[in-house]
Amino acid sequence: xxxxxxxxxxxxxxxxxxxxxxxxxxxxxxxxxxxxxxxxxxxxxxxxxxxxxxxxxxxxxxxxxxxxxxxxxxxxxxxxxxxxxxxxxxxxxxxxxxxxxxxxxxxxxxxxxxxxxxxxxxxxxxxxxxxxxxxxxxxxxxxxxxxxxxxxxxxxxxxxxxxxxxxxxxxxxxxxxxxxxxxxxxxxxxxxxxxxxxxxxxxxxxxxxxxxxxxxxxxxxxxxxxxxxxxxxxxxxxxxxxxxxxxxxxxxxxxxxxxxxxxxxxxxxxxxxxxxxxxxxxxxxxxxxxxxxxxxxxxxxxxxxxxxxxxxxxxxxxxxxxxxxx
Amino acid sequence: xxxxxxxxxxxxxxxxxxxxxxxxxxxxxxxxxxxxxxxxxxxxxxxxxxxxxxxxxxxxxxxxxxxxxxxxxxxxxxxxxxxxxxxxxxxxxxxxxxxxxxxxxxxxxxxxxxxxxxxxxxxxxxxxxxxxxxxxxxxxxxxxxxxxxxxxxxxxxxxxxxxxxxxxxxxxxxxxxxxxxxxxxxxxxxxxxxxxxxxxxxxxxxxxxxxxxxxxxxxxxxxxxxxxxxxxxxxxxxxxxxxxxxxxxxxxxxxxxxxxxxxxxxxxxxxxxxxxxxxxxxxxxxxxxxxxxxxxxxxxxxxx
Numbered sequence: 001x002x003x004x005x006x007x008x009x010x011x012x013x014x015x016x017x018x019x020x021x022x023x024x025x026x027x028x029x030x031x032x033x034x035x036x037x038x039x040x041x042x043x044x045x046x047x048x049x050x051x052x053x054x055x056x057x058x059x060x061x062x063x064x065x066x067x068x069x070x071x072x073x074x075x076x077x078x079x080x081x082x083x084x085x086x087x088x089x090x091x092x093x094x095x096x097x098x099x100x101x102x103x104x105x106x107x108x109x110x111x112x113x114x115x116x117x118x119x120x121x122x123x124x125x126x127x128x129x130x131x132x133x134x135x136x137x138x139x140x141x142x143x144x145x146x147x148x149x150x151x152x153x154x155x156x157x158x159x160x161x162x163x164x165x166x167x168x169x170x171x172x173x174x175x176x177x178x179x180x181x182x183x184x185x186x187x188x189x190x191x192x193x194x195x196x197x198x199x200x201x202x203x204x205x206x207x208x209x210x211x212x213x214x215x216x217x218x219x220x221x222x223x224x225x226x227x228x229x230x231x232x233x234x235x236x237x238x239x240x241x242x243x244x245x246x247x248x249x250x251x252x253x254x255x256x257x258x259x260x261x262x263x264x265x266x267x268x269x270x271x272x273x274x275x276x277x278x279x280x281x282x283x284x285x286x287x288x289x290x291x292x293x294x295x296x297x298x299x300x301x302x303x304x305x306x307x308x309x310x311x312x313x314x315x316x317x318x319x320x321x322x323x324x325x326x
Numbered sequence: 327x328x329x330x331x332x333x334x335x336x337x338x339x340x341x342x343x344x345x346x347x348x349x350x351x352x353x354x355x356x357x358x359x360x361x362x363x364x365x366x367x368x369x370x371x372x373x374x375x376x377x378x379x380x381x382x383x384x385x386x387x388x389x390x391x392x393x394x395x396x397x398x399x400x401x402x403x404x405x406x407x408x409x410x411x412x413x414x415x416x417x418x419x420x421x422x423x424x425x426x427x428x429x430x431x432x433x434x435x436x437x438x439x440x441x442x443x444x445x446x447x448x449x450x451x452x453x454x455x456x457x458x459x460x461x462x463x464x465x466x467x468x469x470x471x472x473x474x475x476x477x478x479x480x481x482x483x484x485x486x487x488x489x490x491x492x493x494x495x496x497x498x499x500x501x502x503x504x505x506x507x508x509x510x511x512x513x514x515x516x517x518x519x520x521x522x523x524x525x526x527x528x529x530x531x532x533x534x535x536x537x538x539x540x541x542x543x544x545x546x547x548x549x550x551x552x553x554x555x556x557x558x559x560x561x562x563x564x565x566x567x568x569x570x571x572x573x574x575x576x577x578x579x580x581x582x583x584x585x586x587x588x589x590x591x592x593x594x595x596x597x598x599x600x601x602x603x604x605x606x607x608x609x610x611x612x613x614x615x616x617x618x619x620x621x622x623x624x625x626x627x628x629x630x
Contacts, residue, residue, distance in 0.1 A: 053436055055380075055443070104619045108435050109378040113569060114618050120566065121611045242447060249440065282454035282558075289448035296440045297430030 004173060010257070011166040018155040027154035031226060033267040034161035035219050039240060040247030040259030041168040042216030047245060048254035049172075049181065050208045051188030055112040056119030057216050057244040059097065060090040062126065062235030064217030065224040069138045070131060079140075079149035083221045090217020091210050093122075098209030102202050107191070116241070123236035137231035140224065149225045157226055164222060165260065168215045173256055175211070184208050188254075216244060246288055250295050252304025261303050266291065349478035350595050356484035358591015359491040360549050364564050365571035365583040366495060367542030373578025374515040374535040377431075377438040381422075383565030384449035385540050389415055389547030390556040391453060397464045397551070404466070405486060408548035412541045419540025424533035454558040461557040469552050487549035494545055495584050498538070502580070511535055515578065567594075570614040 017030060039061055047053045068086035071077040077085075097118050106114055126132045133139075144150050151157055175181040183204045186194040195201050220240075224230055243266070248254075251262025269291065270284040277283050299306050364386060371379045389411055396407035422445065431437040471482040502508040513521040514531045522528050546564075554560070571590050575582025590610065597609035 051436070053439055055439075100615075100619055106618065109439055110618065112439055113378060114615060117566065117569075117611050117614050117618070121608060121615070124608050124611070242443070245440075280455055281458070282451035285451035286448050286455065289444040289446075289451065292444035292447070293426065293430055293441050296437050296444070297432075300432070300437075 003177060004170060006257070007166060007169045007173060010260075011162060011169075014162055015159060018158055022153075022155070024154060027158055029267060029271060031154060031158050031161050033263045034158070034165050035223060035226075036243050036247050036267060037260040037263035038161065038165050038168055038222070039216045039219035039244040040251075040263055041165070041172060042212045042214070042219070043244040044248035044253065044255075044259045045172055045175065045215065046205075046208050046212035048248050048258065049175070049188065050184045050205060050212075051191075052205060052209070053108075053112050053245070054115040054212075054241075055245070056097075056115030056117070056241055057212075058236045058238065058241040059115070059119040059122050060094055060213040060216040061220035061223070061240045061244070062119075062122060062232075062237075063093045064090040064220030065230050065235045066126065066132055066138070066220075068221040069140050069224045069230050072140055073138055074131065078147070079225055080147075083149065083218070083225075086221035086224075087214050087217050090220065091214040093217075094209045094213020095206065098206045098213075102205045102209075119236055119238075119241060123232050126236055127232035132230075132232065135231075137229060137234075140228040142228065150228075157222075161222055164218050168218070169256060169260075171211065171215070176256065180204065180207065185254075242285075242288070246292055248302075250291060250302055252302035253300075255302070255304040258302055258304050265303060345477050346599075348476060349480075350599055351592055352475065352478045352480060353484070354592030354595030355588050356480060356488045356591070357595065358588040359488040360546050360587075361564065361567050361571055361591055362584045362587020363491045363494060363542055363546040363549070365568040365575070365587050366498070366580060367539035367546075368565075368568050369572045369575065369578055369580065369583045370498075370542065371536055371539040372572065374511055375423075375438075375532050377427075377435070377442065378569075379536075379539065380439065380442040381445035381449060382539070382543060382568065383561035384446040384453075385415065385419070386543040386547055386561035386564055387453060387556065387558060388418075388449055388561075389544040390551055390554075390560055391457065392544070393548045393551040394462055394464060394556050397466075404464070404548045404551045405490075408490075408545050411548055412544045415544035416537040416541040418537075420533045420537035422540075423536035424529065427536070428529055428532060450558055457558065459557060461555045463555045464551060466552045481553065483549075483552040490545070490549055491584075494542070495580065498542075499580060507531075507534060566614060567610055570610055570617065573614065573617050 018027065021027070039057065042060065043054060043057050064086040066086075067089040068079065068082040071082040071085060072079055097115065101111055101114050128134055142150070144152055146156070175184070183194065183199045186197070186199055187201050187204060191201055220235065223234075243263075246266055247262035248259040249262065250265055251260065252258035266288060269287050273284040273287050274280075295302055301308075364382070368379060368382050371377065371382075392411050392414070393404045393407050396402040396411065397404055400407075402410075426445070427438065427441050430441050466483070468482055472479040473482060473485055474480075502512060510521065510526045510531050511534065513524075513526060514528055514535075518528060521531070543561075547561075550564075567590060571583055571586035574589065575584070575586030590613075593613065594610060601609065
């Protein structure tokens with residue numbers, strides 16, 4: 001239980017925020033931050049722990065979003081149920097893409113490329129298929145009842161997003177502590193060595209991809225309910241693929257709280273840029289790009305790495321051999 | 327009902343007649359040549375540095391803007407402008423690899439992916455910030471002139487593009503075969519450590535290669551601008567096509583990029599003829615995924 005304590009403390013503290021401020025601007029900012037943190041946690045499981053860098057997590061986000069929306073709009077299915085189906089659909093897409101890619105042994109850059117291509121195919125299909133509303137988009141009818149997963153104020157949305165983030169933290173912590181998690185990290189560090197020791201790399205990567213896709217799809221489902229509007233460029237756009245990888249990398253790739261930390265940093269930077277420049281298009285993303293390069297170049301372990309170096313400057317992992325200088 | 331079927335059948339026959347097919351093939355080849363040039367840059371960088379350059383599309387867009395403004399502000403014909411823009415982008419590419427990508431990636435594959443992705447995001451959004459999302463085109467006086475070859479009418483800009491690409495590819499091949507720098511590039515591609523030990527400045531050669539790849543997209547941009555539009559995401563469309571070609575032709579192979587480019591051009595020409603524009607686009611992606619999946623290792627699946 002002790003390993004889960006930081007999660008409960010974090011969630012409990014964050015849950016108090018709506019009692020401190022009711023400002024729509026603040027709540028909106030925090031909801032978006034949690035959304036990116038959730039999508040980023042999905043990416044983090046596969047990319048951070050498993051070393052498989054997906055450039056197409058929009059495929060899962062968009063599928064979750066569209067399934068939730070379409071089930072309501074076209075089939076009159078309850079939104080809460082839609083959320084579950086949306087997550088399952090995202091997981092299914094993850095299973096298909098993962099099975100295809102890993103079956104053929106795509107690694108490194110090639111995996112990034114193929115995920116990118118899958119997300120693009122889905123985006124193009126969604127932009128022409130009648131069921132998604134094609135160019136017009138899908139609008140979920142306003143129905144401000146908790147049963148319909150819609151609320152008058154933003155606070156309930158915030159708590160639900162926080163709940164989903166908390167759940168994803170528990171899942172990932174559970175994986176961290178499990179044999180499966182150890183296999184996943186072993187594959188990241190050296191896939192051939194892991195295989196030689198009897199790890200079934202295909203199954204482990206596939207399982208990671210499915211859970212990863214499900215977590216990111218949950219973010220998509222939530223997005224649909226929060227904004228009540230989707231089109232192909234939103235649901236399957238590259239923005240979410242980039243945000244989902246940027247948050248964990250900035251926060252600390254392969255760390256539990258990295259995505260949350262990173263989401264907070266990139267959203268703060270993004271919003272500040274928009275504020276300072278008066279909402280000029282593009283500049284916030286320019287900052288993201290610079291941040292990405294700066295983190296990769298200067299702080300490969302992200303903010304979490306910097307913090308732990310600050311807090312415990314003398315601490316060294318025993319497994320890391322000391323560098324001999326001179 | 328029957329008559330509808332009959333018209334469909336005869337429409338099919340018309341589509342398959344040589345009068346339609348020959349121009350479709352020729353136009354596909356012309357379009358494919360430019361794809362090939364974009365792919366050439368990508369494959370060159372991959373062959374030597376073993377990295378997939380995700381900033382390739384953004385650099386293409388940037389070069390298209392350069393060609394656009396060379397024409398609208400300076401009145402430079404795009405084909406002449408290429409003589410200036412290509413060296414300029416060589417320097418841009420050289421600088422990016424030497425001072426940004428190389429030092430920040432610490433030699434790790436995953437970092438190369440992220441850094442070039444970061445560069446793509448920066449370039450694309452800087453263009454968006456400066457030029458907004460507006461789509462721009464230029465009007466060359468001879469853009470709509472055609473050359474008649476047999477049954478086919480070919481647009482002059484496309485014929486120029488085709489010939490230019492062939493010349494550039496040939497020049498590149500000569501450069502790689504016969505010059506000292508070219509030999510050094512091939513040496514680094516084959517055996518980095520060995521090359522370094524025999525006194526080759528690997529960081530310099532990497533940067534030169536990246537510069538050459540960037541110069542290729544700069545020339546491609548100048549060939550595209552007379553018939554295509556430019557906006558901050560204009561290059562994206564070409565990059566996935568270029569990835570497809572590179573996979574098809576074999577990573578790092580100049581000839582492969584050339585042949586693959588022409589082939590993809592023809593495929594695209596046919597698929598948009600039979601399936602319409604937006605589905606034709608999907609054809610490329612599906613082909614890309616299928617090639618990636620069914621040609622494992624060998625071409626693409628090996629750990630870079």
